[in-house]
Amino acid sequence: MTADVWLPIPPDDIEGLPEGPAYHFWDGAEEFPADPAACAFYVVPYMKPARIGLRPLPRMSAVRVVQTLSAGIDHVEPGLDRMPPGTVLCNARGVHEASTAELALTLVLASLRGVPGFVRAQDRGEWRGGFHPALADRTVLIVGYGSIGAAIEDRLAPFEVARVARVARSSRTTARGPVHPLTELPALLPEADVVVLSTPLTDSTRHLADAEFLARMKDGALLVNVARGPVVDTKALLAELETGRITAALDVTDPEPLPAGHPLWHAPGVLISPHVGGPTSAFLPRAKRLLVDQLHRFVNREPLRNVVLTTGAAGV
Structure with missing residues (x-):
């Protein structure tokens, strides 16, 4: 088949791409590498502002597949109405699980064991011991509880936690135990020592962690957000942090990037990392494998992986 494919990774750096398509490298530069109207398969630039990835979409009149390299697709959703009917939107399930789960555990352990305080003490040349919570025996x-949530539980297994509770949009059963629906969150929150947010950002999860959610968390609990910043109501979180009742570890914030002078920077009991759950050395090889597989499927007219939605379908 003859079709234009736009990639945010130079095609020469990806082994195994199928023959047939005309490959073009575009990672958000001001000039487009080719006529957007000829693009059939568009891979959205990774870790770029949403406005950049959305910019060519109004001119992509022949696009059939839009592939993100992120697990979330919220940065592409504003452009759905600009895509031709029948365009398939795919996410990067399988690319970020290892890195994001690794960071989630890092944030949990660093927060519980007081690592930020150790670093600050080291900067001052001070030896500051003390008693800190362990992850062992915690709930x-x-x-x-999608693929990233399951990967987080995989990495919790060696730490002798007392219990892992799982919540997703709807209930189901897994080999490790039940997954509870969101409606059961109010009953589960008071039992948890650590609450990890790894949910996609949707209308139903925006400000999921609001004042009521946070108030139900037990005294001394830790909130970890590796999802999207707006899943947490920042104002409500700040109010809880100021009391010292709970602590937080945030890889994502609202607003993001977090501007200088924002109260979150200096709130008590908060550890902030700058949205680095995905971009690690593990990203590129997994992203390349996904693209090679997807493009072989595309060329051979086989079902694509990770289909999130098709434009023009009911409800889209």
């Missing part, structure tokens, strides 16, 4: 609640 962990994972809110958003």
Whole structure:
């Protein structure tokens, strides 16, 4: 088949791409590499502002597949009405699980064991010991039990936690135990020592962690957000942090990037990392494998992986 494919990774750096398509490298530069109207398969630039990835979409009149390299697709959703009917939107399930789950555990352990305080003391040349909570014997609640949530539980297994509770949009059963629906969150929150947010950002999860959610968390609990910033109501979180009743570890914030002078920077009991759950050395090889597989499927007219939605379908 003859079709234009736009990639945010130079095609020469990806082994195994199928023959047939004309490959073009575009990672958000001001000039487009070719006529957007000829693009059939568009891979959205990774870790770029949403406005950049959306910019060519109004001119992509022949696009059939839009592939993100992120697990979330919220940055592409504003452009759905600009895509031709029948366009397939795919996410990067399988690319970020290892890195994001690794960071989630890092944030949990660093927060519980007081690592930020150790670093500050080291900067001052001070030896500051003390007693800190362990992850062992704690109850962990994972809110958003998709592939990333499951990967987080995989990494919790060696730490001798007392219990892992799982929450997703709807209930189901897994080999590790039940997944509770979101409606059961109010009953589960007071039991959790650590609450990890790994849910996609949707209308139903925006400000999921609001004042009521946070108030139900037990005294001394830790909130970890590796999902999207707006899943947490920042104002409500700040109010809880100021009391010292709970602590937080945030890889994502609202607003993001977090501007200088924002109260979250200096709120008590908060650890902030700058949205680095996905971009690690594990990203590129997994992203390349996904693209090679998807493009072979596209060329051979086989079902694509990770289909999130098709434009023009009911409800889209």
